[in-house]
Amino acid sequence: MISLAGSLLSRETYRIRLLLDLAGLAYETLDGADLRIEAEGERFEDAWRALSRLAPPDWQANGRWFAFARRLAASPTDTALFRDLDQHLWFGEHEGSPFLCGDHPTVADIGCFPEVMMSEQAGISRMPYPALRRWCDRLRRLPGFTVMPGIFTLPA
Amino acid sequence: MTSHWFPVASGDDLAPRHVFHTALHGQELALWRDDAGLANAWENRCPHRGVRLTMGANLGTELRCQYHGWRFSSGSGQCAAIPANPDLTPSQGLRVRTYRCVERYGLVWATLGDAPEDIADLGEAPWRPLRALFVEAPLAVIAPHLPQQAGLALFLQPVAESTTVIHGLSADASLSLRQHDEALTRLRDRIEGGAP
Numbered sequence: 001m002i003s004l005a006g007s008l009l010s011r012e013t014y015r016i017r018l019l020l021d022l023a024g025l026a027y028e029t030l031d032g033a034d035l036r037i038e039a040e041g042e043r044f045e046d047a048w049r050a051l052s053r054l055a056p057p058d059w060q061a062n063g064r065w066f067a068f069a070r071r072l073a074a075s076p077t078d079t080a081l082f083r084d085l086d087q088h089l090w091f092g093e094h095e096g097s098p099f100l101c102g103d104h105p106t107v108a109d110i111g112c113f114p115e116v117m118m119s120e121q122a123g124i125s126r127m128p129y130p131a132l133r134r135w136c137d138r139l140r141r142l143p144g145f146t147v148m149p150g151i152f153t154l155p156a
Numbered sequence: 157m158t159s160h161w162f163p164v165a166s167g168d169d170l171a172p173r174h175v176f177h178t179a180l181h182g183q184e185l186a187l188w189r190d191d192a193g194l195a196n197a198w199e200n201r202c203p204h205r206g207v208r209l210t211m212g213a214n215l216g217t218e219l220r221c222q223y224h225g226w227r228f229s230s231g232s233g234q235c236a237a238i239p240a241n242p243d244l245t246p247s248q249g250l251r252v253r254t255y256r257c258v259e260r261y262g263l264v265w266a267t268l269g270d271a272p273e274d275i276a277d278l279g280e281a282p283w284r285p286l287r288a289l290f291v292e293a294p295l296a297v298i299a300p301h302l303p304q305q306a307g308l309a310l311f312l313q314p315v316a317e318s319t320t321v322i323h324g325l326s327a328d329a330s331l332s333l334r335q336h337d338e339a340l341t342r343l344r345d346r347i348e349g350g351a352p
Contacts, residue, residue: 090287127177128290134171
């Protein structure tokens with residue numbers, strides 16, 4: 001069993017929960033501690049198989065979105081990053097890529113999502129980023145999508 | 157000024173089951189397309205507790221407020237259901253404020269007033285909407301910077317006093333959407349950077 005300890009209100013814990021839930025991995029949570037993940041008696045191959053569904057189609061070509069997610073986590077109020085995301089996603093919509101790296105969600109989407117979805121608490125309206133708002137809807141409709149206080153699922 | 161018609165989104169912006177968020181003259185709007193294709197332009201405010209409807213869900217024929225689940229009908233904005241009182245028929249007049257909107261040339265146009273449509277006649281060209289750009293500058297500052305170019309039609313949406321959206325339509329197939337976008341992005345950056 002995988003166990004995840006961490007504050008249920010933190011972006012970091014939420015990111016890991018989203019990753020595990022979208023990968024379809026079962027886990028238990030312990031609230032209010034420092035972020036820590038343990039996997040007792042878990043078969044590595046099983047977890048790897050589940051997580052590889054969230055791998056990008058091309059690590060090399062999609063690499064920039066991993067670096068991007070780290071930048072966004074470090075600077076969650078930098079609106080220039082929101083503009084970059086919105087532009088990339090708008091062209092993605094027109095070119096058959098509803099997610100950051102193509103037609104399925106990857107760790108890059110999960111990496112960016114908490115900062116985007118919590119931006120309004122940080123004083124950043126998402127109104128100027130329409131494609132980003134639609135991408136949020138797409139993620140919120142995925143099977144296994146995880147909620148946290150203030151973030152809801154959407155009906156199909 | 158407030159009675160004019162302005163583009164507020166592209167038709168594609170109103171994706172199925174999405175609630176689009178914008179504003180006109182400081183009035184926040186929730187735009188959504190119902191499953192039959194009808195575009196709605198509503199005040200972004202639930203008449204119950206004032207919560208933004210853009211936080212809610214587009215259910216296809218109704219919009220549902222996230223706060224208490226009140227549902228409002230496409231077209232009229234009339235409250236259709238109140239989950240806490242399932243047997244109650246919501247009274248007429250319990251409705252979201254709606255604004256007039258129409259779709260032309262691939263854009264959604266709306267007005268806050270009751271003036272007749274004053275949307276320019278662009279003819280039959282196969283207009284393609286460009287990516288709309290939010291600019292942190294008042295409309296009057298941006299207007300003189302707009303390029304005059306054959307096959308390109310640009311419109312300004314006054315979002316609020318110091319925020320404007322540039323909407324573009326292109327009938328020039330020799331330029332890609334990305335080329336147009338690069339040009340408009342440069343224009344935005346120049347204006348925001350305080351270009352003379």
